[in-house]
Amino acid sequence: MRYLPLTEADRRAMLAEIGVASVAELYADAPAAALLPGPIPGLPGHQGELEVERALSALAARNLPAGSVPCFLGGGAYRHHIPATVDHLIQRGEFLTSYTPYQPEVSQGTLQSLFEFQTQVALLAGLDVANASMYDGATACAEAVMMANRVTRRRRAVLAGNLHPHYRDTTATLGRFTGFEVVARHPDPRGRESLIDSIDDATSCVVVQTPDVFGHLHDLAPLAAACQAKGALLVAVVTEVMSLGLLTPPGAMGADIVAAEGQSLGNPLSFGGPHLGLFAAREKYLRQMPGRLVGQTVDADGRRGWVLTLSTREQHIRREKATSNICTNAGLCALAFTIHLSLLGEAGFTALARLNHAKAVQLAGKLGDLDGVRVLNDGFFNEFTLRLPRRASKLVNKLARRGILGGVPAVRLFPEADGMSDLLLVACTECTTEADMDALCRAFAELL
Amino acid sequence: MTTISGHRGLEMEEPLIFERDAPGQSGVDLPAPPTAQTRLGRVAPRARVGLPGLSEPEVVRHYTRLSQKNFAIDAGFYPLGSCTMKHNPRLGERLARLPGFADLHPLQPVATIQGALSVIDLLAGWLKALTGMAAVAMTPAAGAHGEMCGLMAIRAAHDHRGGPRRLRVLVPESAHGTNPATAAALGFTVDTIPATAEGRVDVEALKARLGFDVAALMLTNPNTCGLFERDMLAIAQAVHDAGAFLYCDGANFNAIVGRIRPADLGVDAMHINLHKTFSTPHGGGGPGSGPVVFAAALAPFVPLPLVVHNDDGLRLAETQDEDDGTALAYGRMKAFHGQVGVFVRALAYTLSHGADGLHQASGDAVLSANYLLARLKDRFNAPFPGPCMHEALFDDRSLKGTGVTTLDIAKALIDEGFHPMTVYFPLVVHGAMLIEPTESESKATLDQFITTMSGLADRAKAGDVAWFQAAPRLTPRRRLDETLAARRPVLRWRPE
CATH class of the missing domain: 3.90.1150.10 (Aspartate Aminotransferase, domain 1)
Structure with missing residues (x-):
């Protein structure tokens, strides 16, 4: 099998070194009844690259690009x-086949590009800080609501009727199981919904999308003022990040958190995933943010470098007290975004x-x-x-x-x-x- | 050695892209817009964004130089425990980029997406066959997202059954941090189960904590100490007797894929990290994909959408519907239909290996880890005797008194051309070094790693502390000040 370097002679030598007669002996701790002596019956065997390419190409041909x-x-x-350069650069093995930059000395490439990504996202959103990505716009939206609940210590989120329904459902699903209340308003295809009356002293946040799911544009400033008056946060959702090249950014209109879908920059449609969640917020809420953050520091020789930072918010340090359970995010999609945006300038x-x-x-x-x-x-x-x-x-x-x-x-x-x-x-x-x-x-x- | 340019041979110093700004420059040429008219309603256009301008060659060089500051599987041994850094076949990259997959909009009419729905359906079929499970939710975007999906299903199933609310989730102390974080995020109380001296779940302690307020046990098997949970069947029995569900963290599925079906171990739900076991690229931290397989008892409680068969072919069930079998399905994990681009890669990997190749691959992964364990246990202390599964765990006992720490060993490995193992995890052993070789390494690579680790152990015993503490020396940056980064967070570039 072309992906497996060990030869039969290697395997015999290694078994001898370990002191067992067969690989099956290494599974001695597993229940004997559960251990299959050979490949699972009824499934096909291995195939060459040509055969696999043929099979999957046939499936691709049944779709209309x-x-x-x-x-x-x-x-x-x-x-x-998507410029050809983007796809070329993200396929470099150093980017493609590395993982979360836990060892910063051998991950400065990923770390620096994520620092650039965070800067770009913060600039686009018109906010202070951004994280190193979420799964997609919908999960970023749900995480934004969770963050607003933590910041305000309230548990009632108002979702605009013209929020993308997948974002609404993702957030409502989380609300149903984590126990916060979601007030999902009815869609208004004419785009004349007013949300100000739905904010009260129990509201943790209002989630509003602009351009909304019907394409309407919204000046968020009046809503931001109304939120502020009630001690609620304003979460702005953007599903078409390209719009931020033309429109006043949500942060400049008073949004506290921006949750956005970044697919439009650098990433193919790919039938809906993997896409790229963007997450930006005001600096004062930094410690309540979900996800990875890359920060600037210096090395032992005093030279500028980058590391993952503020990880005391995160699951691998804080476990049940973490701000989010997110671990793997959308790293390579974030890189594609950053390269595309760098090309555009x-x-x-x-x-x-x-x-x-x-x-x-x-x-x-x-x-x-x-x-x-x-x-x-x-x-x-x-x-x-x-x-x-x-x-x-x-x-x-x-x-x-x-x-x-x-x-x-x-x-x-x-x-x-x-x-x-x-x-x-x-x-x-x-x-x-x-x-x-x-x-x-x-x-x-x-x-x- | 210092140079005039700051570069060092093939390794180039590279500023931030923002510091390369040539205002007005762009790496993209665009046509003039067809109209100057705008229809923005009452919303104002924005002023400057603040992005730098660069030509295409400058951007190519910038990111090429950055890439050269990364370690990667393509370049060398990357035995990062729990992460399954195996070879990433480029066939998957080619296939995922076919226009029939990459250039497919998620909301196209169903007649135009039959091949994509087939990919989801075929991969789902493989995942069910490899786990022996009844159903699979394909949409979770990563392992932690899958955990969330699995616990939601468990909550939904308990709610459906009625009875008193079950608000506790049991998690062994050796678990990945995502487990307690997921359970807590969903409002469960996390109850930690201690490990035995053999590095396994203490079954008596588990039984003592089980009760009718327990929703689930979240168990990693093989566990994070690299061991198979010997009492797995008894654990499952005890959990089920208490009316709770057994959730398995599938991060270590690579040790058993094609050899043991989790259903045969009594598992009720398990996420599968496609970016680990099924070899899709880790991409510097994603994208991943975390489908969740479910036993029959949990099968009705899955998130939407599902791919369903009908007379005309395949279709997406996106609402609760008796006829689709989705009457008890709940909500949605994310937008659209899952990480389909990752599915294409995982399916290519699975078809390439086939049932026989997967069986061989897991065997090789376990063999390689045991080989490392056997050859290094004289130099480093293995807290638990073998056989291990696909990870070999050492602690820092053999370093005691030398002044050299686990972190120093990791940093010294970097200079030797290896990516460090996972360090200080699991938390149940002191100064943990968790080594996961995967099946992708030749014996020659394993031997070179063994020789290097043995040499480092000797060097530590010789008392060469200063040498260790100065490592790494041969990297683009030497040890970075993480305390400074956290104390004064600088999370973005700002103009001077």
């Missing part, structure tokens, strides 16, 4: 162009965000001109919601048969809510061409 057709899907995962990132917005403005104009189609958004970044004269899910299936991924029906995200059936979420990115837009508009005109 989003980039092979006009694609207008968003809803929390976005198809952006200030000029590239802001230009790319403007380009995304401009494409969406262009498409919203075209679609809004069609009979019976209405754009529900006053403002949006690169995704907006249409009200259609018929059921969106049927239309989307018909579009798929024509080779167009025409958007996300709102019912796909809100299967249990009323009034969603004729709503369609449509997203553009820099990948969207004018020909894609025209194909969508033509198909709409024919199918509606």
Whole structure:
């Protein structure tokens, strides 16, 4: 077997050194009845690289790659162009095949790139500090609520109706089992929900998404003031991190914690994972933050270097008193994010965000001109919601048969809510061409 | 030796990317936007973000130089106990990057994602077959996330049964820190079970703590001392007699995969770290993936979504539904459908090995650890006699009186070209050194490591304390001041 270096002669020599006759003897402590004498019956045997590649390629061929057709899907995962450099650099074995930098002297590469990542995330969010990543945006959101509960010593979180339902469900699931209360409000596709009245003295935090799941943009300042007046924290969720190249960051509008999905930078869609959770907060809440943190220090020769720090918050030191149970996070996805953002730089990132917005403005104009189609958004970044004269899910299936991924029906995200059936979420990115837009508009005109 | 440039041969000094800023520069060329019109409603556009500008070659060089300051499995022996740093086949990287997997949106119509659902379904089938379990939840994103999923299922099952609330979870003192952290996060009281002098769960102490308020025992088997829990069946029996569930931390599954099915040990739930046992790259700390297998009693209590079969093929069950068997399913662990990119790699690994290869791999991992134990136990003290499983554990007793510590041995190993073992864990032995060779190492590498460790032991006995304390000397940075980092946290770059 190509992955196993030991030869039969090696194995015999090693057994002799140990003083046993067979590997089975090494399992003497296991119950004899549970120990299988050979490979598990009924499962296939080993295969060469060619055969495995053939088998999995055949499965891949049964999928429709989003980039092979006009694609207008968003809803929390976005198809952006990833520069070739990103994928090359993250596949360097020194990054790919190392682990959590427990030994800083031989991990300065990972540590320095994570320090850069933390800085980038803090800058994007408009907050003081960021951690070295969470699993994804939804788990970052749930962790943000847990952190707000610790900071405020309250146990009631208000979730905006237009929070991505997967984020809502992830948070509510945690709430159900850990015993905090989740007030999940009804979605408002027009984006006119006011949350201020739902805050009271028992509220630990309000979680609000901008751009929200229907694409609406929100000025968080009034809500931040209302939270502050009641002693609650404001948690801002961002599912499209590209928007932070154009829009005022949540931190600058008064958010205390930002929980975001970072997939749009450097990471492929990958059918929904692995993605990348971003987590930033005000410095005064540092000790209540979840996850790994990289900090600057000096070495024995006085030279600047980096280490994992403040680990007394973490499970491997604090055990049952830890701020979170998270251990392995999204390291390589964070590296991809950092390299992509470094390539873009200030000029590239802001230009790319403007380009995304401009494409969406262009498409919203075209679609809004069609009979019976209405754009529900006053403002949006690169995704907006249409009200259609018929059921969106049927239309989307018909579009798929024509080779167009025409958007996300709102019912796909809100299967249990009323009034969603004729709503369609449509997203553009820099990948969207004018020909894609025209194909969508033509198909709409024919199918509606 | 100092140089004029600050570089040292192949090892380059590299500032932060922010300190390489050439304002206005970019490594990406973009077209002009199709319209200058904006539709931002009442929200203001932002001013500067504060990012540096660099060209593409500068970015490539920056991160290439950073990469060269990392130790990695590709480069050398990485026997980090509990982490299963085995070879990462590049086949998985190639396959995960096929557009049919990497470029697939999670919300595409179901007819366009049949192959991806098959990947989830096939890997789920393997995981069930390898563990003998009835069901598997594929969505948890890492081992600790899987622990959470497993304990949620246990809580849900107890709630469904009714009866008094079970608020205690038993955790052996040798457990990974994630176990008590998970149990506590879910509102359970953590009750620590002591270990015996043989490094195993004290069954009598366990029985004394079991009661009708205990929800589960979280057990790692093979345990973190590198030993198989000899009384496993009695433990399972006692736990079940008390009406509790047996949760197994699957971090050490690599020792038994393809040889022992956890279901045959009485396990009710276990997470599987795909980035350990199934060889997906650790990536400097993730992404991982932590599917959880469940025995029949817990099978209905899984998180959504699930992949289900119907007449047209496969589909995602995303809501509670009697017909889908998800009536008792609970909530959601994360957005979308799991770490599918990791699944592709794990499936490629599993198909490559097959049942016979997995059987051989776990055997080789255990053989290699026992070989290290046999050859090093004269130089370092092994607190528990063998045979061990896939990890060899030593303590610092043999270093007593030398002034050399476990940490010094670790740092000296770095200069010798090895990644240190896990140190000071498990907590149940003093100055622990937990060595996990995996099945990926040749005998020549193991022998070189043995020679090196033996030499270090001799050097410690010779009283060369200053030499140890100055290690490492040959790394991009020498020992770093962790106290300073924690006392005055600098967690981001700021402009001067």
